[in-house]
Amino acid sequence: MLFICLGLFACAYQADSASELQFENIIWIDSVPVYVVVFDTPQTRAKGLMNVAELPDNAGALFVFDRATTVSFWMKNTLTPLDLLFFDRERRLLHIEPAVQPCKAVNCEHITVHNTQFVVEVPSGFSELQSLSVGRTVLTMVGLSK
DSSP: OHHHHHHHHHHHTOOBOGGGSOOOEEEEETTEEEEEEEEOSHHHHHHTTTTBOOOOTTEEEEEEEEEEEEEEEOOBTOOSOEEEEEEOTTOBEEEEEEEEOOBOSSSOOOEEEEEEEEEEEEETTHHHHTTOOTTTOBEEESSOOO
């Protein structure tokens, strides 16, 4: 009986496949296209990319908030290193948090940025590879309502 319980426990915590996510939307970070899954409700933003083992190249997540606000992100139950890109309401890059590592601790570090309306999570190294710069890099979204 103990083996069944442990087996069920292990199954409950398996990594999600990126293929289960719908990278149906395309955004541009400067001139670079990125296919994203959109998290625009409190429930979807809370889960984000938790338990996703890896992201395809040029894929990521777009977190959309109703207005510019103070946001706080952490890497709890995130399985792959990510670059976090914080944009203001004009879609200009406010802050880059590069190569944020997964957190398995009970209390994970929070990354807090003010005046943020959009956050993009992409595979670690993206911001350096694309030479992104705060204040100059622009987020373009086509077909998204916010």
